Amino acid sequence: MKKLLYHYKSFPVMTFLVCCLFSHNYTFAQTKTNLNENWLYLENNTSSPDQAKKADHWSKLNLPHTWNAEDATDLNPGYRRDASWYQKKLNLPKIDQNQRYYLYFEGSNVTTKVYVNGTEAGGHIGGYIGFTIEITPFIKEGNNEILVRVDNSYDIEIIPSQKSDFFIYGGITRDVWLLSKYKNHIEDLKITTPEVSAKKASLNIVAKTNHSDPSKELTLTVILKNPKGKKVATKTIPVTANSSTIAFDNIKNPELWDIDTPNLYSVTAILAEKNQIRDSVNEKTGFRWFEFKDHGPFYLNGKRLLLRGTHRHEEEAGVGAAMSNAQHRADMQSIKKMGANFVRLAHYPQDPEVYKACDELGLLVWDELPWCRGGIGGKLWQTNTKNMLAEIINQNYNHPSIIIWSLGNEMNWLPDFPDGDNTDRTNVFLKELNDIAHKMDPTRKTAIRKYYEGSQIVDVFSPSIWSGWYSGSYKSYQKAIDVYKKEYKHFIHAEYGGDSHVGRHSENPVTGENIIKAEGWEEAIVQTKVANIAQIGDWSENYIVDLFDWHLHISENDPSFVGNIQWAFKDFATPLRPEDDIPYMNQKGLTDRNGNPKDAYYVFKSYWGKEPFAYIESHTWTERQGPENTPRTISVFSNCEKVTLFHQQKSLGEKKRNLSLYPANGLTWDVNFLKGENILIAVGETKDGKKVTDTLKVNYRFNKNDTATALQLSSEKLKNGNYLVTAIAIDHNNLRCLDYEESVYFQCLKGGKTMKNQGTPTGSESIKMANGKASIEVVPDGSGIPIEMTALNQSFKGEYLKIAN
Secondary structure (H helix, E strand, O other): OOEEOOOOOOOOOOHHHHHHHOOOOOOOOOEEEEOOOOEEEEOOOOOOHHHHHHOOOOEEEOOOOOOOOOOOOOOOOOOOOOEEEEEEEEEEOOOOOOEEEEEEEOOOEOEEEEEEOOEEEEEEEOOOOOEEEEOHHHOOOEEEEEEEEEEOOOOOOOOOOOOOOOOOOOEOOOOEEEEEEEOOEEEEEEEEOOOEOOOEEEEEEEEEEEOOOOOOOEEEEEEEEOOOOOEEEEEEEEOOOOEEEEEEEEEEOOOEEOOOOEOOEEEEEEEEEOOEEEEEEEEEEOEOOEEEOOOOOEEEOOEEOOEEEEEEOOOEOOOEOOOOHHHHHHHHHHHHHHOOOEEEEOOOOOOHHHHHHHHHHOOEEEEEOOOEOOOOOOHHHHHHHHHHHHHHHHHHOOOOOEEEEEEEEOOOOOOOOOOOOOHHHHHHHHHHHHHHHHHHOOOOEEEEEOOHHHOOOOOEEEOOOOEOOOEOOHHHHHHHHHHHHHHOOOEOEEOOOOOOOOOOOOOOOOOOOOOOOOOOOOOOOOOOOOOOHHHHOOOOHHHHHHHHHHHHHHHOOOOOOOEEEEOOOEOEEOOOOOOOOOOOEEOOOOEOOOOOEOHHHHHHHHHHOOOOOEEEOOOOOOEEEOOOOOOEEEEEEEOOOEEEEEEOOEEEEEEEOOOOOOOHHHOEEEEOOOOEEEEEEEEEEOOOOOEEEEEEEEEEEOOOOOOOOEEEEEEEEOOOOOEEEEEEEEOOOOOEOOOOOOEEEEEEEEOEEEOOOOOOOOOOOEEEOOOOEEEEEEEEOOOOOOEEEEEEOOOOOOEEEEEOO
């Protein structure tokens, strides 16, 4: 086992630091050992560890893990909501009687019981929060048996509600660690910055210590280092109680934590016993201050900052919620690269790696209690919910990126309990949560979304504005935010957007004009009696591009607007949407479920991104049709000062980007496509003369396809050795039917297997066609026999393809 010498929240404390402070021998008492590898897994819901051990169908795996990685997004209704067992052999060559030993779970969903050598050591309720189980009384030298029972069964007493629009993945979905600490150790470290300005700052450190023998001569030393590693301040005090406070005042000219310069200071706390190191903890912190102006914008470090946000669900194709740290960080890096400065973690606290990445990248965070729908419950439900809020604040307290503790989302929707939508009862409990949050952390704001009756209880409120999707036209967006800016003292807009199916485009996307009521923006709980774009629209990429372009056109040009938070960054899986174009997927992402950008990603990047780029709309729209001599408007999304578009090597003119113009900030050209291949090249130029280019090839035809009569299958070998099998709907003239959008069903008969249950544009055996096209990735089985594929649907008898490999 690899041992790392640092606290479970922290970074290594460097040896030379201790040597400088103490001339005596020292001991790093606290260690952290990753336990992710070599577990056994049993899919059995017995409540008896003895019965579980007797089972003979344990399988090997590494953590993190969820048993819903694929069954959540397969084509069968429902997903496994039950208990399973995990088993680990933990070898401890030596046990130090002066040490205490713990298992730390970063997340285990939903309820957990831990057994050590046959004895129950502890448990936890709630699936999105880390917890520690002490195992000192139960372990022995040599091999130890760890058994963990995890259960994601339906439980009305534990948030989030089962009516939430996301899967509740079962399993040990995050990292597990073995911690060892000296019996006298630092239990917790809370860091606040009572005073911050550009000229000076103060730092307050509260250390809770666990020292069973108060007669020991204990001291606490805290060292503050700036982002470059230079020592700024140090102080040592005697430890006489379980809580000690050290304050650093008048820190001159602090290097502020900001979205562009996320400067992080290190705080090292060292517990010594008679000048011997017994424990050390290292945390990162940042100096920043923020303010929501009454009925106005947001300020960070004294400067107005337009909040440019998105939402992030914790899941990915193929693994569900059991993502690796690299996958977590890749999401946050992509969000930052797009130019966002704010992320709402929806609808639950997320992996520690996410907060660490936000601190380091400069992303402000809205952290959310998973009170999502279901209304208010009784005493047990309320106790569980309050405990979760306290755990969230405790574990994430020191992250400078966090500015909001959210207390819930759509809380009174679809109550799980009788009288669960009672406003009076809900407000009493919401006020209790709000008081808990402010008592535990008076430095941050509280918020909720879309529970209007509680809007005056919290600090910041988001109403529901879904202009152009669940209600009205997106052109009503300015009116909506003007209404709410006046109504709510601290208003922010969380959630807007719509679904888009990768590769689907329309020369005339459905906008709802003359069909739906243009005014209005509120999302109805039940959609059966509502006419909106979500129901009648074509789910094309270009409609969503227009919608987002308009929202950003409004928000970027409104000097008194606090900002908005797009929903959602990635497509994500949900049990509530079995009939979507990709079954069981919420397709409102700016990227697909694997993180591959859709067209909409580049709209945001054109408004927010800093790295120069140009993107011709659209790289997934390469087959088009229309009458001859009928110009088509082509948009280029870019953050360059000026862009020139070329068609067939001929310049169509240079245009300057103008933030006040819509669409595409004025970067649009009318192109008269020729029959056959058309080559478009966009050349963007920055203020300092740097040039970037983008090329798009469009095959254009003048004759419109007739009704689809057949499916045509083809294959392409990919760089990874797999095959991409593509089905095209064609008419009797062999033309691709660009208006055909029905579902197609793939099956691999021999020679390999499909990449199914992924919830991606090439990873579902059932998928609606995008402009008459659908594809699936196929993995050869290594047998060498030809791959045999079929594709069919209700319209056709199906097609067959044999691939030699």
